[in-house]
Amino acid sequence: MNISIIGTGYVGLPTGVGFASLGHNICCIDKDLDKIDRLKKGEIDIYEENLEELFCKVTEEQKLTFSYSIKEGIQNADLIILAVGTPTEQNSDKADLTYIKEASKEIAEHLSDRYTILAIKSTVPVCTGDMIEEIIDRKNCDVISMPEFLREGFALYDFFNPDRIVVGTNSEKAKKVIQQLYDGKNILFTDRRSAELIKYASNAFLATKIHYINEIADLCEKTGANIENVAKGLGLDSRIGNKFLNAGIGFGGSCFPKDTRALLQTANEFNVEFSLVKNVIEGNNKRKKEIAQKIIQKAKSIKKQENKSIRIAIFGLAFKNNTDDCRESPAIEIVQNLLNEDFIIEVYDPKAIDNAQKILKNKVTYYKYPEMCAFRADMLILLTEWEEFKILDYEKIYEIMNNKILLDYRNLLDEEKMKKIGFEYERIGKKYD
Numbered sequence: 001m002n003i004s005i006i007g008t009g010y011v012g013l014p015t016g017v018g019f020a021s022l023g024h025n026i027c028c029i030d031k032d033l034d035k036i037d038r039l040k041k042g043e044i045d046i047y048e049e050n051l052e053e054l055f056c057k058v059t060e061e062q063k064l065t066f067s068y069s070i071k072e073g074i075q076n077a078d079l080i081i082l083a084v085g086t087p088t089e090q091n092s093d094k095a096d097l098t099y100i101k102e103a104s105k106e107i108a109e110h111l112s113d114r115y116t117i118l119a120i121k122s123t124v125p126v127c128t129g130d131m132i133e134e135i136i137d138r139k140n141c142d143v144i145s146m147p148e149f150l151r152e153g154f155a156l157y158d159f160f161n162p163d164r165i166v167v168g169t170n171s172e173k174a175k176k177v178i179q180q181l182y183d184g185k186n187i188l189f190t191d192r193r194s195a196e197l198i199k200y201a202s203n204a205f206l207a208t209k210i211h212y213i214n215e216i217a218d219l220c221e222k223t224g225a226n227i228e229n230v231a232k233g234l235g236l237d238s239r240i241g242n243k244f245l246n247a248g249i250g251f252g253g254s255c256f257p258k259d260t261r262a263l264l265q266t267a268n269e270f271n272v273e274f275s276l277v278k279n280v281i282e283g284n285n286k287r288k289k290e291i292a293q294k295i296i297q298k299a300k301s302i303k304k305q306e307n308k309s310i311r312i313a314i315f316g317l318a319f320k321n322n323t324d325d326c327r328e329s330p331a332i333e334i335v336q337n338l339l340n341e342d343f344i345i346e347v348y349d350p351k352a353i354d355n356a357q358k359i360l361k362n363k364v365t366y367y368k369y370p371e372m373c374a375f376r377a378d379m380l381i382l383l384t385e386w387e388e389f390k391i392l393d394y395e396k397i398y399e400i401m402n403n404k405i406l407l408d409y410r411n412l413l414d415e416e417k418m419k420k421i422g423f424e425y426e427r428i429g430k431k432y433d
């Protein structure tokens with residue numbers, strides 16, 4: 001099948017590479033000329049597990065090509081996938097549909113006379129498909145919703161092992177083509193508006209689950225219960241499920257925060273009371289400030305005793321593990337709060353330093369190696385759940401730190417082991433005196 005994908009970000013590029021590896025002819029289109037030039041040279045500017053290897057393979061086989069022109073890139077397309085960004089609007093919480101509208105207008109201008117499907121993979125508010133259909137205004141083009149459920153950092157794994165494929169269309173012709181594309185995989189076909197809403201409802205539900213477990217963690221900290229035992233017990237109920245019950249510093253990224261805000265906006269527009277999602281958004285915003293305050297109080301108490309500048313080492317800046325993405329990263333927000341105080345902040349992340357630098361500029365010191373970052377630190381704080389942090393040599397880190405305070409705010413490390421080494425150690429969802 002000839003597939004054109006518009007938008008080469010964290011969704012568009014892995015999707016293109018994935019379909020190309022299944023034998024389809026893919027043209028990835030982006031209006032960012034530099035980006036397309038770099039991709040043509042084989043340079044990828046996002047980190048995704050296994051992406052580089054598969055990218056090299058499919059470009060060598062000429063299954064994946066690039067273009068910055070929609071006109072050129074969609075010429076032979078049987079299927080056009082819209083995967084452009086839908087960030088939050090500048091002066092509101094609505095999803096900004098500028099890129100969606102611009103791309104749709106260009107597609108409408110350059111569609112050929114053959115039958116084409118335009119699939120919206122970008123996360124868009126319910127009823128956006130109707131608007132795009134009006135822009136396209138062609139009998140030989142079906143506008144369908146094909147929401148994306150890939151997780152950043154695991155995009156290719158999720159592409160090849162999807163939990164579900166949801167497609168919103170009433171067109172039998174389009175259904176046939178999509179069935180062929182997914183070759184025997186189970187597809188849930190719905191009407192277009194429902195498919196659009198499934199995406200938001202899923203992200204908001206998962207965000208709610210995380211916020212819920214974070215609130216239970218707060219209660220554990222007050223009462224002396226242990227969040228990990230509580231989460232384990234909760235998760236054993238198959239109706240609840242054991243995923244997304246890791247308490248931490250709040251959810252972030254380019255999806256949950258913006259999608260919960262946009263869903264609330266949609267509910268407001270349609271006069272539907274949405275107090276749950278509203279509370280989740282507010283509670284999650286508050287959480288990052290509270291975690292920062294907890295750190296500030298601790299750091300200030302050392303300062304009071306020792307009367308010197310406090311050195312704080314941060315491990316992890318990406319919004320979660322396995323990605324270099326720092327958009328709405330809770331770790332970055334916590335660091336920004338710490339910067340209002342008079343502390344020396346030193347940071348390390350396995351993949352996200354370049355992106356973090358764009359936000360934090362020269363206000364912190366960046367390190368290539370975790371041990372260098374922890375050297376002479378008074379406090380070491382884990383803010384992203386990288387697997388790499390589990391296997392560091394903490395005995396060595398203990399030796400080179402000044403004050404031996406370890407705040408494991410992603411509940412990653414073995415508490416007994418850390419205490420045995422000698423750290424003053426704390427995690428989330430447990431009471432410490």
Ligand code: UGA
Nearest residue numbers: 148149150151152210244245246248251252253255319320
């Ligand atoms: C999320 C969804 O999981 C994907 O299904 C969806 O396709 C994607 O948004 C999207 O809309 O494009 P993603 O943003 O990549 O994926 O990240 P998640 O793995 O869902 O994590 C989101 C945030 O929640 C991270 O900050 C993570 O650290 C946090 N989290 C996650 C927790 O604090 N606890 C958990 O138990 C799980």
